[in-house]
Amino acid sequence: MDLGLVGGFKYLNKVYRKHPVDIKYVMDNDENAVRIYNENFEHKCQNKDIREIDINEIPEHNILIGGFPCQSFSIIAQNPPRLGFKDERGKLFFEMNKILKLKQPDVFVAENVKGLLSVNNKETFPLVLKHFEESGYHIKYKVLNSSDYLIPQRRERIFIIRSSDLNNFIHFEFPEQLSHEKDEKISLSTALEDNIDEKYYFSEKAVKGMLKAREKMNKGRVQDITKPCNTINAHLAKVTLNGTDPVLKIGERYRRFTPREAARIQSFPEKFKFILSEFQQYKVIGNAVPPVLMWHVVHSILDAINKTKVKRLTMVA
Known part of the structure; x- marks a missing residue:
């Protein structure tokens, strides 16, 4: 997600300017994703499982960004079929919630597949929201389609934005579509x-x-x-x-x-380096959040924050 967070890249002849953010801590349990990340960013990602880290080692920060594994929530997942909370991978958001409670960042951003809305007869998503609200956060969510943001892919993902500051929450609006008609895609x-x-x-x-x-x-x-x-x-x-x-x-x-x-x-710029075998490249690319889409989401968050207070922000992803 971090390319879209920090910005400062070019895609299809359009420049996505750098955001005023500093990344303080990054972790991922996928070793290959970590290796590709570290090939492209100065700030290094740690290969760790969120269930095994000491939350106290995470530095203080303004914005926390993450995504719990989509396999257990996906509409198209066939094996295992839409397990949701019954799947251990689907419970990882509880670990993210622990970080929220301890660190209390101003904003939390989570991304997942659209299927999260309907999994387990629509019982899972309300529980997810309930747990985050109990951590003291106001919540907005919306399904965004990458093709609406000048990306050559129809990819629907739900973004859940949580803010501990009601003023930020009131000012925040999801990014407007950039292409509305078929001819504009x-x-x-x-x-x-x-x-x-x-x-x-x-x-x-x-x-x-x-x-x-x-x-x-x-x-x-x-x-x-x-x-x-x-x-x-x-x-x-x-x-x-x-x-x-x-x-x-x-x-x-x-x-x-x-x-x-x-x-x-997926909207990665030409300069982004994909090392490792082609098999691993496909896996990392296919699991990624499109950088251009993430850039627009973060841009909207920063716009809302800047309407109430202007400062350089720190992020954990």
């Missing part, structure tokens, strides 16, 4: 590369098998490059023509996205 074609290596194309045998299920493929698997892409995820390295992940048809041939194309679809 950024097309997938802006993210595609030329001269693609043969390894990204599906074999003739795989294509023949797919053609037997053409009707299935027409339900959104093959992407229209004149429109935003469907949601990409961490499984892009294992994409098949019979799966649910987006694929491309270029001429008469079908292929998967390259890692750099996936990064562009």
Whole structure:
């Protein structure tokens, strides 16, 4: 999330200016995500599990940003099927709540899949809100679609903003859509590369098998490059023509996205470095919060804070 927090990057010829924030502490339990993070940022991320850290080691800060694992809440997750609180990963927000109670930052931002609203017969989300409200926070939430913010991807995520200051809460408004009509959306074609290596194309045998299920493929698997892409995820390295992940048809041939194309679809700038194997790159990219979308959310938060008090802010993510 941190690229969108700090800003200071360029994407599709637009500059997203640097935010007046200092990052004080960053942690992630995904070793590969940590390695990629540390390749790109001066402030280093620690490879730790939130359930095992001493909260007292986290420095004082104004804004806390995090996301509990989306796998247990996702609408499209099939294994295990929408477990919510029954899944240990779904309980990690309790750990985030402990940090809120002890550190009492001015603002807390959480991001998750849209499915959080409806999981467990819509019983989970009210409980999530209740726990955060009990920590003394006013809450606003909204589902944002990346394609509304000049990103070539239809990706719906819920953002939950909590403020301990009622004035900040009153002034805060989620970022306005930048593109409203279909013609204003950024097309997938802006993210595609030329001269693609043969390894990204599906074999003739795989294509023949797919053609037997053409009707299935027409339900959104093959992407229209004149429109935003469907949601990409961490499984892009294992994409098949019979799966649910987006694929491309270029001429008469079908292929998967390259890692750099996936990064562009997620709104990462060209200068952002993705090290490690392609398999791990796909995973980290697919799990990421689009930097441009996060930039707009943070920009709105800072705007609300600046209406009441102007100061340089510190963040923990």
